[in-house]
Amino acid sequence: MYCSLLESGVLRAERTDDWxxxxxxxxxxxEVRPQQLEVCYELASRLRVRGRYRTVHAxxxxxxxxxxxxxxxIANRQFSTPYVTAVPRPARSKARKKGARR
Incomplete structure (x- = not known):
């Protein structure tokens, strides 16, 4: 169950643009495995890319x-802070032509 939900979330974010x-x-x-921090990383990193910093800090x-x-x-922040100049915005998906179907 855990792996399926994790992969579903990653695929929805990356492949289908189903934020x-x-x-x-x-x-x-x-919720299934709160001790597994991979999910926390995936969620926090995707929120950060979207500019949702308060949620990440929460x-x-x-x-x-x-x-x-x-x-x-804390160690990661201290290491990376001197090198950060700006956080790039996520790439926008290509707009579909009017009337085009998926």
């Missing part, structure tokens, strides 16, 4: 986030 369906599947996967501010993960996040 509402992607976080839904990812959050359901996280995920990282969880009181039950393991100390080792919190320390790793």
């Amino acid at each position: 509402p369906g992607a976080p839904d599947a990812l959050s359901r996967a996280w 995920l990282l501010a969880l009181p039950d986030l393991p100390h080792s993960i919190r320390q790793q996040v």
